[in-house]
Amino acid sequence: MSLVWTLIAAFLYTEIVVVLLLVLPLASPRSWNRFFKSKFLAMLAQQAHIYFFLIMGVLVLFLLEAIREMRKYSVNEHTGDVHLNVEMQHSMRLFRAQRNFYISGFSIFLVLVIRRLVTLICAQANLLAQSEASMKQAQSATAAARSLLEDKKTEKAKEADEDQTLNELNQLRERVQQLTADLNREKKDKEAVKSQAESLNREYDRLTEEYSKLQKQITIGGSNSKDD
Template sequence: MVLLAVLVLFFLDAIREMKKYSSSEVDNAHGHLDAEMQVNMRLFRAQRNFYISGFALFLSLVIRRLVILISTQATLLAQSEAAMRQAKSATTTAQSLLAQNQASVAQNDTNEAHDREITELKEKLAKAEKALVLEKKDKEAIKSQAESVNAEYDRLSEEHRKLQATVESAGGEPKKYA
């Protein structure tokens, strides 16, 4: 947040400097050549700082949004994995209890309590399977979200490449500032 505030301050300072040197250029239209070159140099630096700070501000917002999306996706994925493990554990427990109950039912023909327990376990198994299906759907949704984020990133990268090519074709080669 502090970095964002600093970038905004740099951006506003660059705008102020551009206005300052643009207006002085009109006042000293026929001044000394050296003074005019210094004003133009300062205007160039102000414009350069404006573009650099504006682009840095934009990128900081984009990066912040990507970090939020990625952390949300990681949290959802971890929750999905935990729920899947829990559902699988419940399913195996229910199946093992069902297997044990089937062996005891063969020995005890008139055991109604076991029959009730079996139906309860079957209901739990059905609930666990429903939960498993829901978790699979959640996992697929997370995967599709990740693919859409990846596609958006690829699109932005391609757009950046095209803009870079446009800048290179318009100006000869991209200018790097130190």
């Protein structure tokens, strides 16, 4: 087997392993979807169609080459005088051509299978995510409906309590008005006491001034009598 066909065979074995990994329940569709959307594969996905068509083109070329060799060695052009060794070489080349045909054909087939499996796994992961979101919405809607029913049941009790609450509010309002009136009276009394204190202070200042004047007069009169 030449180097090229060895590489193609290795590529085929790799495809078989990848198909087994995708088919066997080794990981959930979400895990595969996260793996397919990883940064490294996302960088490759930008040019995935180029790689896909390139690989398919190479494999198709080798498939056509294998078909050509099969047709070439399938035609029996030998006569009875051909040596047995030549016939064995002819059969060996035909076998190689058939082997290369199967290798390239299965490689092309598995490339298509892998691409389809990846698409289906991603679609399944998206459907699972959508179904979970729908279930959460349904659960939230059910919870909302239950809360509405409970609210309707409690509305009657609330309506019965509203009258009592209104009465209590009216009583509180009356109490607030009464306290407000008392506060206003206290403010007025405080202002009156303050004005009285201010008037007393002014009267005290006036009397203090008069006392100072009288004391000065007495002091001046005493000094004059001493001089006489």
